[in-house]
Amino acid sequence: xxxxxxxxxxxxxxxxxxxxxxxxxxxxxxxxxxxxxxxxxxxxxxxxxxxxxxxxxxxxxxxxxxxxxxxxxxxxxxxxxxxxxxxxxxxxxxxxxxxxxxxxxxxxxxxxxxxxxxxxxxxxxxxxxxxxxxxxxxxxxxxxxxxxxxxxxxxxxxxxxxxxxxxxxxxxxxxxxxxxxxxxxxxxxxxxxxxxxxxxxxxxxxxxxxxxxxxxxxxxxxxxxxxxxxxxxxxxxxxxxxxxxxxxxxxxxxxxxxxx
Amino acid sequence: xxxxxxxxxxxxxxxxxxxxxxxxxxxxxxxxxxxxxxxxxxxxxxxxxxxxxxxxxxxxxxxxxxxxxxxxxxxxxxxxxxxxxxxxxxxxxxxxxxxxxxxxxxxxxxxxxxxxxxxxxxxxxxxxxxxxxxxxxxxxxxxxxxxxxxxxxxxxxxxxxxxxxxxxxxxxxxxxxxxxxxxxxxxxxxxxxxxxxxxxxxxxxxxxxxxxxxxxxxxxxxxxxxxxxxxxxxxxxxxxxxxxxxxxxxxxxxxxxxxx
Amino acid sequence: xxxxxxxxxxxxxxxxxxxxxxxxxxxxxxxxxxxxxxxxxxxxxxxxxxxxxxxxxxxxxxxxxxxxxxxxxxxxxxxxxxxxxxxxxxxxxxxxxxxxxxxxxxxxxxxxxxxxxxxxxxxxxxxxxxxxxxxxxxxxxxxxxxxxxxxxxxxxxxxxxxxxxxxxxxxxxxxxxxxxxxxxxxxxxxxxxxxxxxxxxxxxxxxxxxxxxxxxxxxxxxx
Amino acid sequence: xxxxxxxxxxxxxxxxxxxxxxxxxxxxxxxxxxxxxxxxxxxxxxxxxxxxxxxxxxxxxxxxxxxxxxxxxxxxxxxxxxxxxxxxxxxxxxxxxxxxxxxxxxxxxxxxxxxxxxxxxxxxxxxxxxxxxxxxxxxxxxxxxxxxxxxxxxxxxxxxxxxxxxxxxxxxxxxxxxxxxxxxxxxxxxxxxxxxxxxxxxxxxxxxxxxxxxxxxxxxxxx
Numbered sequence: 003x004x005x006x007x008x009x010x011x012x013x014x015x016x017x018x019x020x021x022x023x024x025x026x027x028x029x030x031x032x033x034x035x036x037x038x039x040x041x042x043x044x045x046x047x048x049x050x051x052x053x054x055x056x057x058x059x060x061x062x063x064x065x066x067x068x069x070x071x072x073x074x075x076x077x078x079x080x081x082x083x084x085x086x087x088x089x090x091x092x093x094x095x096x097x098x099x100x101x102x103x104x105x106x107x108x109x110x111x112x113x114x115x116x117x118x119x120x121x122x123x124x125x126x127x128x129x130x131x132x133x134x135x136x137x138x139x140x141x142x143x144x145x146x147x148x149x150x151x152x153x154x155x156x157x158x159x160x161x162x163x164x165x166x167x168x169x170x171x172x173x174x175x176x177x178x179x180x181x182x183x184x185x186x187x188x189x190x191x192x193x194x195x196x197x198x199x200x201x202x203x204x205x206x207x208x209x210x211x212x213x214x215x216x217x218x219x220x221x222x223x224x225x226x227x228x229x230x231x232x233x234x235x236x237x238x239x240x241x242x243x244x245x246x247x248x249x250x251x252x253x254x255x256x257x258x259x260x261x262x
Numbered sequence: 263x264x265x266x267x268x269x270x271x272x273x274x275x276x277x278x279x280x281x282x283x284x285x286x287x288x289x290x291x292x293x294x295x296x297x298x299x300x301x302x303x304x305x306x307x308x309x310x311x312x313x314x315x316x317x318x319x320x321x322x323x324x325x326x327x328x329x330x331x332x333x334x335x336x337x338x339x340x341x342x343x344x345x346x347x348x349x350x351x352x353x354x355x356x357x358x359x360x361x362x363x364x365x366x367x368x369x370x371x372x373x374x375x376x377x378x379x380x381x382x383x384x385x386x387x388x389x390x391x392x393x394x395x396x397x398x399x400x401x402x403x404x405x406x407x408x409x410x411x412x413x414x415x416x417x418x419x420x421x422x423x424x425x426x427x428x429x430x431x432x433x434x435x436x437x438x439x440x441x442x443x444x445x446x447x448x449x450x451x452x453x454x455x456x457x458x459x460x461x462x463x464x465x466x467x468x469x470x471x472x473x474x475x476x477x478x479x480x481x482x483x484x485x486x487x488x489x490x491x492x493x494x495x496x497x498x499x500x501x502x503x504x505x506x507x508x509x510x511x512x513x514x515x516x517x518x519x520x521x522x
Numbered sequence: 523x524x525x526x527x528x529x530x531x532x533x534x535x536x537x538x539x540x541x542x543x544x545x546x547x548x549x550x551x552x553x554x555x556x557x558x559x560x561x562x563x564x565x566x567x568x569x570x571x572x573x574x575x576x577x578x579x580x581x582x583x584x585x586x587x588x589x590x591x592x593x594x595x596x597x598x599x600x601x602x603x604x605x606x607x608x609x610x611x612x613x614x615x616x617x618x619x620x621x622x623x624x625x626x627x628x629x630x631x632x633x634x635x636x637x638x639x640x641x642x643x644x645x646x647x648x649x650x651x652x653x654x655x656x657x658x659x660x661x662x663x664x665x666x667x668x669x670x671x672x673x674x675x676x677x678x679x680x681x682x683x684x685x686x687x688x689x690x691x692x693x694x695x696x697x698x699x700x701x702x703x704x705x706x707x708x709x710x711x712x713x714x715x716x717x718x719x720x721x722x723x724x725x726x727x728x729x730x731x732x733x734x735x736x737x738x739x740x741x742x743x744x745x
Numbered sequence: 746x747x748x749x750x751x752x753x754x755x756x757x758x759x760x761x762x763x764x765x766x767x768x769x770x771x772x773x774x775x776x777x778x779x780x781x782x783x784x785x786x787x788x789x790x791x792x793x794x795x796x797x798x799x800x801x802x803x804x805x806x807x808x809x810x811x812x813x814x815x816x817x818x819x820x821x822x823x824x825x826x827x828x829x830x831x832x833x834x835x836x837x838x839x840x841x842x843x844x845x846x847x848x849x850x851x852x853x854x855x856x857x858x859x860x861x862x863x864x865x866x867x868x869x870x871x872x873x874x875x876x877x878x879x880x881x882x883x884x885x886x887x888x889x890x891x892x893x894x895x896x897x898x899x900x901x902x903x904x905x906x907x908x909x910x911x912x913x914x915x916x917x918x919x920x921x922x923x924x925x926x927x928x929x930x931x932x933x934x935x936x937x938x939x940x941x942x943x944x945x946x947x948x949x950x951x952x953x954x955x956x957x958x959x960x961x962x963x964x965x966x967x968x
Contacts, residue, residue, distance in 0.1 A: 031797075092875050118877070119834070119880055139842075141879055144913065186831075191831055192798050192837075
């Protein structure tokens with residue numbers, strides 16, 4: 003039978019995520035690179051006690067709607083729904099915005115493991131690559147050294163960073179085919195491309211599904227074996243008029259002025 | 263001044279390689295992915311006591327000429343010229359051919375450090391990435407474990423593999439621009455793409471130089487900062503009629519039949 | 523004892539190929555294992571991976587006709603096919619070592635009853651070629667060894683302990699030889715199939731460790 | 746003492762940009778450092794890198810006009826320009842941590858005389874954002890800190906020892922403030938330039954550790 007990794011709905015794509023699962027969520031911070039519809043499906047499913055591995059913990063749909071995004075959910079949807087037990091992140095809060103994660107963290111309702119962005123990337127890659135760990139000089143003398151082994155190699159001190167594995171990786175790509183081959187666009191490649199294959203099950207949300215062979219062998223960013231399911235975004239959605247809070251409006255203005 | 267990494271000759275490109283240098287040589291085994299003309303230039307320069315990091319130690323020009331290659335030198339040129347002190351390789355000899363490296367090794371005229379292909383790739387990448395080392399399960403219980411530290415992580419035993427740095431990386435790409443951006447073709451990407459940036463100086467031999475902007479941002483395999491010099495292959499060369507030895511003819515036939 | 527018929531290379535490859543399931547990512551070693559690509563069961567879509575950095579390529583081209591920048595791990599030119607992807611060496615071994623390749627098929631000099639593999643160096647030669655063998659042996663989900671059951675002079679190659687340099691420990695899952703198919707299980711080697719005309723006892727005679735004969739042990743089937 | 750004139754944000758950024766040499770790969774942090782991209786000396790070709798995975802991008806677009814899949818590390822849309830390349834996060838940090846980025850410019854809360862940097866968390870907030878700061882501080886060849894010399898209430902931010910949580914040790918190479926330019930050298934902080942109208946002694950008064958005054962110490966020049 004021909005390989006066919008394409009699934010027909012977002013709910014079907016996330017149907018086997020269970021309470022207590024560890025999920026990776028691709029993207030960087032800007033919602034353009036986030037798997038918005040997969041996150042919505044996880045929210046609909048209502049699974050709890052999740053550990054989320056992600057660069058950020060989200061800004062929330064309101065901010066992104068003002069910027070004109072049709073698909074506007076970011077990791078905040080799982081935070082505000084109370085579905086997270088713990089986050090592993092590098093930029094969990096914002097300099098311009100008190101996000102829901104910060105509120106819950108202060109209330110003691112969620113745990114946080116901080117990482118540096120480069121070490122987070124390498125630790126995810128280590129899981130994908132079957133490595134036992136890597137030594138990095140980043141974090142020496144900082145809070146990230148606490149509780150970790152160190153070693154002097156060739157006169158320089160390094161921290162042992164361990165792989166981060168997950169049960170599911172939810173990622174966003176531009177195009178995908180039935181083998182699971184993916185390409186990304188511009189700065190939306192980010193964590194999406196390295197999370198693909200670092201989890202037991204990788205689920206890719208794509209803008210477009212293409213015929214096998216349409217993606218040239220030299221431009222495929224993520225080869226099929228790293229991807230288990232591919233699900234396509236609808237062209238049209240019911241884009242409800244949502245009410246935007248003053249807080250979101252204010253942070254939107256700050257963002258426009260100096261970035262997030 | 264505009265950045266311009268393009269140099270006008272192969273001799274100029276390798277002019278600062280000195281005796282005793284460690285050089286990485288890209289490619290896999292088939293000469294199509296090897297930096298043939300850079301290797302010729304290193305041979306002309308006549309530097310000695312080199313340590314070469316390369317997947318293979320070469321088959322020799324004669325074999326590749328029979329297969330119709332215009333640019334037919336592989337790492338064998340440095341071996342047969344007696345320019346190597348040591349090789350770090352995964353497939354230094356061939357199952358179908360007694361190459362010059364095997365002859366010199368048996369004669370005690372060159373040293374060899376064996377590696378597994380995956381660990382060689384990771385060690386080169388570790389140098390490029392500024393890592394202190396990586397733990398891999400590959401090699402446990404084998405000759406590759408000898409003299410190396412091991413560690414049990416999460417119940418499994420791993421070997422500590424250290425980065426391999428080099429003074430120069432000689433690589434082959436398909437197209438390059440004045441910033442040093444490179445793309446490769448098909449299976450010629452191999453070690454070329456990971457050696458780029460793992461040495462103090464990376465020199466890329468390309469089929470074609472293109473205008474800045476001709477390579478799309480999403481298809482560039484090696485961004486410019488990893489590359490220091492770009493030199494283009496001539497379209498035409500004096501392709502002398504070379505005499506092919508019986509030994510080379512025989513190995514060529516074996517290769518045609520079952521691969522190398 | 524009269525020389526019994528043994529399976530030829532093609533038949534061994536055919537038996538190996540029977541293991542390939544729909545969607546499997548398969549890496550084939552030099553020589554006999556490579557032949558298995560010709561025998562993928564009809565209707566099954568299998569993706570071949572080569573450590574040089576390519577996945578999903580097609581069949582071998584005729585000599586001299588292919589693109590020399592599109593070769594398998596033996597350096598032989600292969601055909602492009604839709605869905606194929608190319609990548610660098612680090613990515614290729616992330617795929618191999620990270621458990622993303624389902625099946626690896628290799629030749630071997632020796633295999634032990636614990637599934638230890640020796641296939642990178644004949645001790646007499648003193649120089650070997652490790653290549654990607656150690657990585658594949660450790661990293662792929664299922665390792666199939668395809669080889670003759672004995673050496674040319676009739677000595678067993680399936681041993682209690684390998685005497686040749688080790689490629690990897692406890693890595694072999696299935697051994698397909700010219701007279702038998704054995705699975706490496708916790709307790710030892712489970713004899714699952716024998717070549718036509720062979721009895722389990724006859725296979726045992728050419729094997730050093732004691733074989734556990736599967737109650738369902740049967741003649742090798744190819745379809 | 747009469748309030749002396751301090752450099753404004755744009756002028757600090759202008760002074761920082763003077764450090765950019767032809768061909769430098771430069772990563773600019775949030776806020777003030779980002780302004781430096783507007784002041785690249787004329788005729789110099791500088792490549793900006795953003796940790797999200799892009800190199801060689803152009804200027805910021807007007808709000809709402811850009812491609813939201815082409816943003817800098819602050820999430821602001823930037824213009825495409827010839828030669829630009831995009832890559833994944835692992836590759837982006839290979840570039841940063843492997844020493845392939847020439848200059849990183851960051852803001853800071855505090856810097857010590859040994860070049861220790863504190864810029865990811867104000868202790869009172871108790872939650873910080875590390876992002877790529879630690880990686881950039883360790884990995885880039887030259888780290889420039891651009892900040893005000895003192896806190897809003899006049900306390901020194903250049904200290905013998907940082908009291909805020911550390912981003913990285915011994916990492917800062919050059920400090921450009923609203924009143925001075927200092928280089929971190931083996932023996933301490935070398936005062937190289939002072940703002941117009943300021944004396945080395947006056948800069949010292951707002952700095953905790955003893956400054957080494959460069960014999961060639963001069964007024965900050967911008968061209």
